[in-house]
Amino acid sequence: MAWEDRTPFEAIATQFGLNEAEVIKLMRRELKRSSFRLWRERVSGRHTKHLALKPASMVHEYRHVARLGNR
Secondary structure (H helix, E strand, C coil), rough: CCCCCCCCCCHHHHHHHHHHHHHHHHHHHCCHHHHHHHHHHHHHHHHHHHHHHCCHHHHHHHHHHHHCCCC
């Protein structure tokens, strides 16, 4: 989920209980150094990785999916 650009950190926290800092630590540990660097460049400041920065239409879509995942 963390690798996918459109999945917000909040969705990861909801499903797995990992906050953004913990996801970054996990990705740093599991990815090759160059892959981690590319991932961090991609997700740093991205609207799609932070729910608060997403357009309202995408927020509604995420909340619906999050509810389905908690069943």
